[in-house]
Amino acid sequence: MDYVILSMTLLAIGIYGLLTKRHLLKVLISVELIATAASMNFVLLASSLNKALGEAFLILAFSTDTCVTGIILALLVIASKKYGTCDIRKLAKLEQHETIEGEGKSDSKIKEDIV
Amino acid sequence: MIEILDVSLPIISFVLFSLLTIPVVKAMRKRKGMKTVLTLGWFSTVFIIAAIPIANLAIKYYEHPSPQPFLNITLTSEPLAIFSSTFMIDAMSIYMAIIFTIVGAVTFLYSIFYINLSERPSERYYSVMLIIIGCIIGTAFSGDLLTLFIFWEASAAGSSFLMLYRKTPSSLHATLKYLVMIIIASAFIVYGLSIVYGITGTLNFWAVKQALIALEDKHLLVTAFIFIAAGYAIEAAVVPFHMWLPDAYTAAPASSSAFLSALIDQGSYYVLLRVLIYILTPPTVLEWTVMLAVFSALTMIVGNLLALAQENVKRLIANVCIADVGYNLVAITSVTPLGIMGNLYFFLIGGITTALSFMALGILNRMGFETLEDFSGVGRRMPFTSLALLLGVFSFAGVPPLAGFIAKYLVFTSAIEANLSWLAVIGVLTSIIQAAYLLRLINYMYAKTPQEETKIKEPKKLLVPIFILVAAIIILGVYPTIVLNLIEPVIQQLPFIP
Amino acid sequence: MLPYASWLVWVIPTLSSLFVPLVARLGGKARDCFAVIVSLAATVFAFSMVPDVYFDTLTNPESTVPWISTLGINAGVFIDPLSVLFANLIAFFGFIIIIYSLGYMAGEEGLARYYFFMLLFIGSMIGLVMSDNFLQMFVFWEMVGLCSYSLVSFWYKRPESVGAGIKVFLMTRVGDVCLLAAIALLYASLGTFSFHDTIAKIGAVPLPTLTAVAFLMLGGAVAKSAQLPLHTWLYSAMEAPTSVSALLHGATMVKAGVYLIARLFILFGPLALSIPMWLPSVAWIGAITAFVGATLAVHTPDIKGVPAYSTISQIGFMMAALGAVSPTSSQGWFAGLFHMLSHAFFQGLGFLAIGGIVHTLGTRDMRLMGGLRKAMPITFGLSIVVMFARTGVPPFASFFSKGLIISSLWSTGDVLLVLTIYAATSVTFAYTLRSIILTFLREKSDYLKKIHLHEAPKIMLFSSGILAVLCAAWGLLGNLVAKFMHVSVEIGLSEVYSSSTLIFLIVLFLGGFPVYLTYSRKSVLIERTRRTLLAPLNTVLEHGYFFDDFYEKVIVKGFGGISKGLRRIEVTGFGRLPYFFAHGIIRIANGAHKHVENAIFNRLPQFTANGVISLAHGTREYLDVFVDEILYIAANRTLLSASKLRKTYSGSLQHFIAAALLGFLILLILIIATMFR
Structure with missing residues (x-):
């Protein structure tokens, strides 16, 4: 039972972090906390059942989680290199100015190739 | 007899080819001439070779009709079988695999022309696309919750690369939001699955179902259901879990939007359908129909009303995708053979139509037309693209004889059959709203006077895949038997549905 | 019957329409010939079915081929007097109109498109009446709508045409949805679409379902046939070329509703009489539309508006007659259909004549016309024929049909209904006379003196001539038609000398005399009355009973408002509300910030009041207040800075998660509500 409470707490902390933190890295940590909470629950129930399938599942689930984490990390690197910020709100603001400079420009270049 | 190799060969071939694609495309880029022809040749070889094992599987499956509703195929032999992934083959998974391959091939053709070949990371784009097709076919074949989860997460996470391709701030932001939502969803699902596993001690579809039917105290199951349903609802973009979808589809390049709406969207409905109908079958296991009906009504209403307010056309179509989720949920909710049939038909038609619209929008966006205001008089300046968009839009609105009509008709009739007439009424009313805003789009395209009258040269290559899909919606509208036979x-294999 | 005539009659025009663009490549002559030949072929096939039905020698009235075999749905044709009657009318009328178009549309741009849609229009309308099941019928029903949409906005460069096309499509779509719902309901209770099975099993449908089906189908017919309150699209559709209008009014589109109601009587059989309030509803909708349509026609200054409103009114007559079916006789049913035929002829003729005028003058405003009698004598003659035929002067066709309608309405015993119809008849004469006086009889206007006037082209007069002869002689064939329809109705030619004729003529006179005084004599007294006493009535008529204003202001604006509000919520509210929600929970859990508490308790009453007001008004301004109020309660600096987010076009990540959590909560509540009862 203690473990269930622990995993619930982890979940709550993770969601709180997602709701309040603005830095990408902190968002990432919150995401990891949620994933850990879920995994912990799984291990818990699997061990009580005494079957190996639970652990097998967990290893695979971890691997997908890690992949997604990797992608988010990559995004973080892109964001900080290209736009010099890791703040998600600032990224959202960048969005407004971008339609003219960003995609528009590269598109007009491609337009010539296509037609 | 179907062996494990028969089942895994389509997946393996897609993954293998996706790895091979990177060096091949790189080599082609260095050549001077014949680039397009060679690329087309390479990718058509890929799809033909991958289609052969699927055709083989379908033939083998229908050759010896088995008494069971499905075939369970494990990776390893008996003693270790409980550790291994399980595949399950039934008529539905074969149907899904076939439509994923065909629709995937057409959208792929579009991306070949849309994404510039000589641009640097384009080989990765194609490679990711192929791997996603493989994973999503894997999702269709999976036989236990673990395999389903792995394949589905792989394709959902993989699709973030497609959104991110241009690396603009908006796509970066949208992808980030998408990924975080996906990971929350997967955490919820794992949480729910852990409880299911705790109750039943297994993850195989059939075994879980049997164990759950025998279950007496359902409180824990309901807790698990909440987590699983919320998780898959995020991935399928059910309102109010939908908010990532318009951002993601608007920020992605058009070819990615088309691909995602045609494969990932339909795949997520499929997963929802599989879990809800095949495992948590109402009413023997869990009675969730009323709850889902509320969500489907919410999705239809909010999706359509939001679409009504959009000025950006791509965002409008993205909101239509959300509304489509609502119509699909109507069919799932009815839990009747007719509903499932409508659902499976809707998967195909919805995928084709949204893909078609995004493809046409891709061309129009290239020319600098983004908002409704920009679309003024486009009908005269770019007649072919506009015609395709017009037909796609009519199919959305459910105008016969286009395919959207039959799909919506099946869905609404099934709701009435299941005594959910109020849901059908909401569906029909929202369809009227849909007709209203889609006609507004047409009004802009054809009735308003453009700022300049000059005709714009339309890229012929991009129109080829678009018109393949246009032909498909017309043919399937007039003669739906082709697909309904599949x-x-x-439907015959649904003995557990009343 | 020619072999496969019942199939070929609609397959030929539908499929050959696809070849029009190809044939048009060969040249204008080839394209015209092709259209004429195809429509002629349809007419021949349609006519070949007549003897079989007349002598009742059909062995096999249905033939089907598998269509959607998985659902057991077949495509097929259903041959009975009703469908053959309609098929003949449509095919023949289509043929006449195609010939007329050769002259009327000559030299226009985009003629390949025109003939493509015309042939498709004719083909799908014949397909509609020949269908043997509801689903097939519905597909054709929609195709008819699509074709009329495209034809109404044929001159797509004129914004009014396109706007009118969209209006046609949207308003008739309301009816389509009703029809679809009715079909689905019927399918859900019978498990079949086929007419044949429906007739056999209809007794098994519970009465409430049957009632719902019948009323929904009536809704479909009301929208398609431009009955009150969905009639306004028909006037807008006048933006179409006149030949299209003639086809739309004479044989296709608006007649589909009449066909549907007439078909329902066959499908439901005697059960149709047992549906509560259904027959009176049909009759009263018809009667009121007949009167309202006629009064609208009196006022319109548009020469094409007269036949437009006239059609609304005349279809009202037909509906009234269809609603007057009684258990003992099907006289009303036959009267409605017979009037439908005579209406097709005189209205078609009316349009063709007007088409000639519009073609020559280049304007549609009757106030600019006058004194055309000398310049266009043949057109004048045709218009006089139209006037007699439309008002029902004996022995023109509609004299007999209107007589039948009135006598069948008498048999229902509803005197008010009969009086309404009499009033409508009277006004019919009034508006027709008015249009003739304005166009042909009074002084030549200044506008006309500048134009060179000439008679319409020969080929256009040819079509008009055929229709004029039919208008005059059709009534004498009434008994033959009755026998063809297998209805025991006797139309006595001696009725001309009866007392009812006298009443009829008196009624006509009552309507015509004031008009004569006003427009021809310019009576001062009448004019003054019109200016002063009837001024409010004038305003009402000018705005077409405010129907369009209602649709424009309430429905269109209302939806726009709702969706705009929702967009605001998407941008601001959807973001903020869950945000507030999440923050609130966290704050409370953290140990109650005094600030928030203060804000809640101090601001709560004001917030509630504002909330109520905002709900009551539901306007955007108040929605803003509402959202701001929520913001204030949260009273959080970060939130206030987030109000800059108003302008961003996509939400931030936190909003998404908060919304998802909200959804999770809804899920939880629903589960508790539904599963643990």
């Missing part, structure tokens, strides 16, 4: 065996 769906028929699925």
Whole structure:
């Protein structure tokens, strides 16, 4: 039972972090906390059942989680290199100015190739 | 007899080819001439070779009709079988695999022309696309919750690369939001699955179902259901879990939007359908129909009303995708053979139509037309693209004889059959709203006077895949039997549905 | 019957329409010939079915081929007097109109498109009446709508045409949805679409379902046939070329509703009489539309508006007659259909004549016309024929049909209904006379003196001539038609000398005399009355009973408002509300910030009041207040800075998660509500 409470707490902390933190890295940590909470629950129930399938599942689930984490990390690197910020709100603001400079420009270049 | 190799060969071939694609495309880029022809040749070889094992599987499956509703195929032999992934083959998974391959091939053709070949990371784009097709076919074949989860997460996470391709701030932001939502969803699902596993001690579809039917105290199951349903609802973009979808589809390049709406969207409905109908079958296992009906009504209403307010056309179509989720949920909610049939038909038609619209929008966006205001008089300046968009839009609105009509008709009739007339009424009313805003789009395209009258040269290559899909919606609208015959065996295999 | 005539009659025009663009490549002559030949072929096939039905020698009235075999749905044709009657009318009328178009549309741009849609229009309308099941019928029903949409906005460069096309499509779509719902309901209770099975099993449908089906189908017919309150699209559709209008009014589109109601009587059989309030509803909708349509026609200054409103009114007559079916006789049913035929002829003729005028003058405003009698004598003659035929002067066709309608309405015993119809008849004469006086009889206007006037082209007069002869002689064939329809109705030619004729003529006179005084004599007294006493009535008529204003202001604006509000919520509210929600929970859990508490307790009453007001008004301004109020309660600096987010076009990540959590909560509540009862 203690473990269930622990995993619930982890979940709550993770969601709180997602709701309040603005830095990408902190968002990432919150995401990891949620994933850990879920995994912990799984291990818990699997061990009580005494079957190996639970652990097998967990290893695979971890691997997908890690992949997604990797992608988010990559995004973080892109964001900080290209736009010099890791703040998600600032990224959202960048969005407004971008339609003219960003995609528009590269598109007009491609337009010539296509037609 | 179907062996494990028969089942895994399509997946393996897609993954293998996706790895091979990177060096091949790189080599082609260095050549001077014949680039397009060679690329087309390479990718058509890929799809033909991958289609052969699927055709083989379908033939083998229908050759010896088995008494069971499905075939369970494990990776390893008996003693270790509980550790291994399980595949399950039934008529539905074969149907899904076939439509994923065909629709995937057409959208792929579009991306070949849309994404510039000589641009640097384009080989990765194609490679990711192929791997996603493989994973999503894997999702269709999976036989236990673990395999389903792995394949589905792989394709959902993989699709973030497609959104991110241009690396603009908006796509970066949208992808980030998408990924975080996906990971929350997967955490919820794992949480729910852990409880299911705790109750039943297994993850195999059939075994879980049997154990759950025998279950007496359902409180824990309901807790698990909440987590699983919320998780898959995020991935399928059910309102109010939908908010990532318009951002993601608007920020992605058009070819990615088309691909995602045609494969990932339909795949997520499929997963929802599989879990809800095949495992948590109402009413023997869990009675969730009323709850889902509320969500489907919410999705239809909010999706359509939001679309009504959009000025950006791509965002409008993205909101139509959300509304489509609502119509699909109507069919799932009815839990009747007719509903499942409508659902499976809707998967195909919805995928084709949204893909078609995004493809046409891709061309129009290239020329600098983004908002409704920009679309003024486009009908005269770019007649072919506009015609395709017009037909796609009519199919959305459910105008016969286009395919959207039959799909919506099946869905609404099934709701009435299941005594959910109020849901059908909401569906029909929202369809009227849909007709209203889609006609507004047409009004802009054809009735308003453009700022300049000059005709714009339309890229002929990009129009080829678009018109393949246009032909498909017309043919399937006039003669839906072609697809309904494929769906028929699925319905026969639903003995547990009243 | 020619072999496969019942199939070929609609397959030929539908499929050959696809070849029009190809044939048009060969040249204008080839394209015209092709259209004429195809429509002629349809007419021949349609006519070949007549003897079989007349002598009742059909062995096999249905033939089907598998269509959607998985659902057991077949495509097929259903041959009975009703469908053959309609098929003949449509095919023949289509043929006449195609010939007329050769002259009327000559030299226009985009003629390949025109003939493509015309042939498709004719083909799908014949397909509609020949269908043997509801689903097939519905597909054709929609195709008819699509074709009329495209034809109404044929001159797509004129914004009014396109706007009118969209209006046609949207308003008739309301009816389509009703029809679809009715079909689905019927399918859900019978498990079949086929007419044949429906007739056999209809007794098994519970009465409430049957009632719902019948009323929904009536809704479909009301929208398609431009009955009150969905009639306004028909006037807008006048933006179409006149030949299209003639086809739309004479044989296709608006007649589909009449066909549907007439078909329902066959499908439901005697059960149709047992549906509560259904027959009176049909009759009263018809009667009121007949009167309202006629009064609208009196006022319109548009020469094409007269036949437009006239059609609304005349279809009202037909509906009234269809609603007057009684258990003992099907006289009303036959009267409605017979009037439908005579209406097709005189209205078609009316349009063709007007088409000639519009073609020559280049304007549609009757106030600019006058004194055309000398310049266009043949057109004048045709218009006089139209006037007699439309008002029902004996022995023109509609004299007999209107007589039948009135006598069948008498048999229902509803005197008010009969009086309404009499009033409508009277006004019919009034508006027709008015249009003739304005166009042909009074002084030549200044506008006309500048134009060179000439008679319409020969080929256009040819079509008009055929229709004029039919208008005059059709009534004498009434008994033959009755026998063809297998209805025991006797139309006595001696009725001309009866007392009812006298009443009829008196009624006509009552309507015509004031008009004569006003427009021809310019009576001062009448004019003054019109200016002063009837001024409010004038305003009402000018705005077409405010129907369009209602649709424009309430429905269109209302939806726009709702969706705009929702967009605001998407941008601001959807973001903020869950945000507030999440923050609130966290704050409370953290140990109650005094600030928030203060804000809640101090601001709560004001917030509630504002909330109520905002709900009551539901306007955007108040929605803003509402959202701001929520913001204030949260009273959080970060939130206030987030109000800059108003302008961003996509939400931030936190909003998404908060919304998802909200959804999770809804899920939880629903589960508790539904599963643990």
